[in-house]
Amino acid sequence: MRRYSADDEEKIRAQILLREWERSGLLESSQSSPLAAELRVDLRRTNNFLRAVLFAFTSLIVAASLLLIITMFDLDDEFSLAVTTCIAALLCFGFSEYLIGRFRLYRFGVEEALAAAAVVLLSVSGAAIAHTLRSSRPGEFPILVGLGAGALGAFGIYRRFGYVYAALGSMICAAAIPFQISLSAEVQRSLAAAMLALVFLAVRSRRLLYVDDFPGDEYGVIQASAWAGLYFVLNLQLSSTRIEGWFHWGTYVMIWILPILGLCMALRTKDRALMNVSLALALLTLAANKPYLGLSRRPWDPILLGVFLMAAAITLRRWLSKGPDGQRHGFTPARLLTRDSRLLTLVSAASATLQPEVAVPSTAPAKPDFDGGRSGGAGASGSF
C-alpha cells in the first residue's frame, strides 16, 4: 500500500538523527560522513522552505488550471462541476504517483500538493454530486458527503504516501461529520468525541509498539492530535454553543481529566508530542475554568497564572537537576541536542511579533497621522 519502502523511510529518519548527533557534538564529522553514505536513498528531497514554496505554487497552478477549464467551457452547473473536479482529482493523484515513480520525489512539495489537491477536489466533487441528487433539499447532506469523501480520501493519501497532515485532515473531516447531522448539540459532541477517542485508542497501541521508530513517530503525532481534538470537542468554552445541565458539568470534569491523564500517559512513556499537547491543554483548562463555573475573570488572574508558570518551571528545574547525574527518572533540564537551541532561537526571533501590547498615552496630544499603528513592547495600542 505504501508508496515508499519501510527501509527508505527508516534510513531517512536515521539520516536526520545522524545530522543532529553530529551538530550536537556526539559524533565527529569524519565519522558521520561514511555513515551518511551508508544511509543514502535514491529519493529526491529538499529543505522545508523550498518545499513550502513548491507546495504553494503547485496548489496555485492546480486551482488556476481548474478555474480556467471551468471558465473556458462554462462548466458552472452542479453536475459539470462534480464531473470536472472528480476528473481533476484523479489526474492530480495520477500525476503525483507519476512524479514519485519517475523522479523519486519524497516530501518535495510538488507531489504533496498534487495529492492534497486530489483530496480537496474529491471532497468538492462528492459535495457537488450530493447536491445534484438532493437538489430539492440542499441542507447539510452535500457537506456531509463532502466531509465523508474528504475523510476517506485524506486517510487514503496518508496510507499511500505517509503525509501525517493528511491523517490529521482525515480526522478533522470525520470529527466534523456529526456536526452536519440534525442532532442535539450534546449528541453531536459526544459522537465527535467518541470518534476521536477511537482514533486515539487505535493509534496508541501502535505508538507503544514502535515508539519513535518508523512508523511510530507518525503515530505519535496522530495520537497527540486526536487527544487535542477530543479536548477541543469537549471544551464548551472554546465555541459559542450554550449547553447546560449534566453535559455541561460532564465536559467540565473531562477538561480537567484529559490533560492530567494525557500528561500521566506521556510521562510514563516519555512521549514528547503527547506531553506537550497535554501541557497546552492544561493551560487552556486553567484559562477556561472561571467561565465554566460562571465566574468573571479578574485582572489579577493572568498575574497568578504567570507566577504559577514561572514558579513551576523553576521548581521543576531545581528538583530535576538536584537528582543523581542532574536527572530524575530520566528527565533532565539540560540541553542535550542543538535542535532545542535552534528552536529557541526561532521562537525568540518570532517573539518580535508577539510582544504584549502594554500601553500608549491615551490623552497625550496626537502625533501626525501615519495611518499605521504604534507598536512594540514599549508602546502600543492599549491604554490605561
Next chain:
Amino acid sequence: MTILGRLEQWRESGAITSGQYDAISTLVRKDRFPVFLELHALLYLGVLSFVAGTAWVIQTYLPALGDAAILSGLTLLLCLSFYYCFSRAAPYSPGEVESPNLAFDYVLYLGCLLFAVELAYLENRFHLMQRDWDHYLFFSSLLFFALAYRFDNRFVLSLALSTLAGWFGLRISRFPFTYGQSLGPYALAYGVLVAGMGRWLDRRSIKKHFTETFLHIASNVLFVALISGVIAREREWLYLMGLLGLGAIAIVEGVKYRRFVFVAYGTIYSYIGISIRLLGDVRIESTTSLSYLIISGLLVILSMVLLARRFGPEE
C-alpha cells in the same frame, strides 16, 4: 531496522566508539529525556501572562491604588529584576554567552517589559514629554539594545527591534500585509537601518548569532513596504524595481549562506509584487489572469526545482 539496531551495528563495525554508543543510545532509549524546551516555554508564557496581568490590574484599579502604590510597585519589581541580572551575569563578550541559569533570560525580559509598562504609565498620567511622547520608544529601544547585547538575550533584542519599529510608526506585532501610503518611506528607512545595523555588527563580529534576527525582521518589513508601494500606484514601477532587486539579493544571499528561508521570502514577495502590477486591472477569474498564474507558477516551480536539486534536504 530500528535506530538502536543501527547504532549497535555501527559500534560492532567500529564506525562509532563504545562511549559514543552509550551517549547516543541513552538518548534513543529515552533513558535521558531533556525537558529544556518545555521549561523555557513555561517561563516565556509566565512572563507574558504576568506583564499582561500587571497592565490589566493598573488599568482597572488605578483610582483605588493611586500613583504612588503603582509606581513604587513597578519600580521595585524593575529594580529587583535588573539587580538580579547585573549581579549574576557573566562578563560581556562579543561572542555567544550561555545564560547562568534557566530563569536569567526571562528575568531580564520581564524587567524590560515592566520598564515599558512603567514608562507608558508615567506618560499617561503626567504627560512629561507632551507631544514628543514617542521619544520614549526611541530611548526604550536604545536601552533594550544595550541590554540585549550586554546579556546576550534574543528576546530583548526582538523587543528592541519592535520598539524601534514603534518609533518609526510601524507595527511589527500583528504583522500587516501592507503599510499605508504615508508609512511606506518610514518602513523603508526602518528596514534599511535594521539590515545595515545587523550587517555592520556582523562584520565587526559582535554577537554574530543575532544577525539572522535583524535580517528576518528587516527583510519582511522591506518587502511589505515595497509591496505597499506597488499597490499604492504612485511611482509603482520604482517600487517594483526595488522589490525585484531586493528579491534577487535575498535569493542570491540565501543560496550563498544556505539560508533558504530568505530564498522563500525573495520568491514569494517578488511574485506577489509582479502579479499585483500585472493583474491590477484584470479580473482574477479572467482567462488572461488564470493563464498568467499557470505559466508564471510553472516558471517558479521550474526554477525552484533546479535550485532544490542542487542543495538537497540541507537547511
